[in-house]
Amino acid sequence: MSKRGMLIVLSGPSGVGKGTVRQAMLQDKAQNFKYSVSMTTRQMRPGEVDGVDYYFRTKAEFESEIANDGMLEYAKYVDNYYGTPLRYVNETLASGTDVFLEIEVNGAMQVREKCPDGVFIFLTPPDLVSLRDRIVKRGTDDEATIEKRLEKARGEIKMMQNYDYAVVNDKVGLAVHRIEKIIESEHLRVPRVIDTYKKMIGVVR
Ligand SMILES: Nc1ncnc2c1ncn2[C@@H]1O[C@H](COP(=O)(O)OP(=O)(O)OP(=O)(O)O)[C@@H](O)[C@H]1O
Numbered sequence: 001m002s003k004r005g006m007l008i009v010l011s012g013p014s015g016v017g018k019g020t021v022r023q024a025m026l027q028d029k030a031q032n033f034k035y036s037v038s039m040t041t042r043q044m045r046p047g048e049v050d051g052v053d054y055y056f057r058t059k060a061e062f063e064s065e066i067a068n069d070g071m072l073e074y075a076k077y078v079d080n081y082y083g084t085p086l087r088y089v090n091e092t093l094a095s096g097t098d099v100f101l102e103i104e105v106n107g108a109m110q111v112r113e114k115c116p117d118g119v120f121i122f123l124t125p126p127d128l129v130s131l132r133d134r135i136v137k138r139g140t141d142d143e144a145t146i147e148k149r150l151e152k153a154r155g156e157i158k159m160m161q162n163y164d165y166a167v168v169n170d171k172v173g174l175a176v177h178r179i180e181k182i183i184e185s186e187h188l189r190v191p192r193v194i195d196t197y198k199k200m201i202g203v204v205r
């Protein structure tokens with residue numbers, strides 16, 4: 001039986017750079033995880049592609065997925081639904097491949113309940129001024145939305161205590177390196193490798 005994949009959850013306030021870091025990690029051919037594309041009811045931003053950046057759905061479609069138990073987790077964030085389709089995560093983990101979720105804190109806590117052996121990483125900004133700068137420079141949100149996102153950021157940063165690791169995104173390359181080290185170490189944790197060694201002991205005897 002092949003070993004089950006590891007679930008990696010990355011959270012952090014809006015604009016901290018989760019998407020940027022994840023994309024940089026996906027460029028690294030040595031990384032062997034699949035990104036789980038989320039579902040959302042928010043408007044598509046210029047350049048975003050349905051099925052790549054998100055599955056863009058209506059509120060009714062999203063609520064029907066919830067009713068059909070199709071979501072691993074979901075949350076409302078700044079007036080829209082966001083959630084993780086369950087089937088892709090289950091199938092990918094079962095095939096032995098790691099799955100990477102990039103989700104906000106309330107959804108992450110739902111995942112924590114359901115998958116306590118996941119690895120929960122919180123990406124932090126160096127400070128709140130840099131966070132604001134990043135959201136403003138990204139240019140995807142109007143002033144009112146930026147304020148709502150920043151207001152949420154303080155509460156989200158408090159939730160860091162519920163995560164296993166905190167990684168500062170000062171420089172993208174450094175943040176990527178830190179997360180890659182975490183993933184590498186997590187793969188070596190005894191509960192994850194014990195089955196392999198049990199087999200070895202069986203052969204020795
Ligand atoms: N280390 C960094 N230094 C400076 N700018 C950065 C850094 N990391 C990301 N950025 C910039 O910050 C902006 C926000 O990044 P990104 O969209 O990846 O954030 P996010 O956390 O995924 O946001 P959201 O949760 O809203 O989707 C982008 O313009 C990105 O280029």
Ligand SMILES: Nc1nc2c(ncn2[C@@H]2O[C@H](COP(=O)(O)O)[C@@H](O)[C@H]2O)c(=O)[nH]1
Pocket residue numbers: 012013014018038039042073074075077082083084102103104105106107108
């Ligand atoms: N609980 C979930 N949160 C998610 C998911 N996908 C993305 N997100 C988070 O939503 C906010 C806003 O994202 P944006 O693309 O509108 O800037 C951000 O914190 C994302 O990480 C999900 O499936 N579940």
